[in-house]
Amino acid sequence: SQQGEEDPQALSIQEGENATMNCSYKTSINNLQWYRQNSGRGLVHLILIRSNEREKHSGRLRVTLDTSKKSSSLLITASRAADTASYFCATDSYIIIQGAQKLVFGQGTRLTINP
C-alpha cells in the first residue's frame, strides 16, 4: 500500500532556480526520508527527518516536516543540471517487523533542471 504520495509528479525548472517537492502520508511515522534516483540507477539516501523535528538542512537541501498535516517538503536551492533525477519520500512502518524497519516509498517526483 502506498504511504507517501509526492507532488508534483513532474517538475521542470531552469538552472539556478529553487525546486520544491511535497510528500503526504497517511499514518503515524517515526521518521521520514528522502531519496534520489538518477535515471536507470538505484536510490541514494539524501536526508532523514525524525517525527519530533520540524526542519533539517543538508547543503542545498532543506526538508520540513509537519506531522499535524502528515506532510513533508524537500527544497533544493540553486538547482544544477546534476540535480536532474527522481526524488522519493519514504516513511517507516509504525510496527517494526522482527526489528527491521520497513520503508514505504511514494511514486516520486521527476525533476528536470534545464540549462
Add this chain to the structure above:
Amino acid sequence: DVKVTQSSRYLVKRTGEKVFLECVQDMDHENMFWYRQDPGLGLRLIYFSYDVKMKEKGDIPEGYSVSREKKERFSLILESASTNQTSMYLCASSKYRGGSTDTQYFGPGTRLTVL
C-alpha cells in the same frame, strides 16, 4: 562507503525460465530487501530478510521466492518467469535491528525483460 552490488544490470529471459537475481552487500548489514519498480507504481517491496535464513513477505511476494544462506548475500528467485515480471529490480540493505532509525542502501538495479 557501503556497497550493494547486483549480479546483472540487464537481463533478458524467456517465459517459464527460472531466474536468479543476486545481491551482495559488503558492510555486514543485518537487513536486506528486494523491490520492484514500475512506472506509475513506484517501489514495491517483494521480500525482505532480517537475518540469515530468515525472510518475510513484503507487499507483492506472489511469483517470487528468496534465499539468504549467508549474511552478505540475498537472492531473488523467479520460479517460472512471466511477462508481467518484466521490471526493474532493486536490492537494498540496512544495518540495524531493534527499532533503530535506519537508512537503506541500494544497488544499481537489474532491468529484467521477460519475453
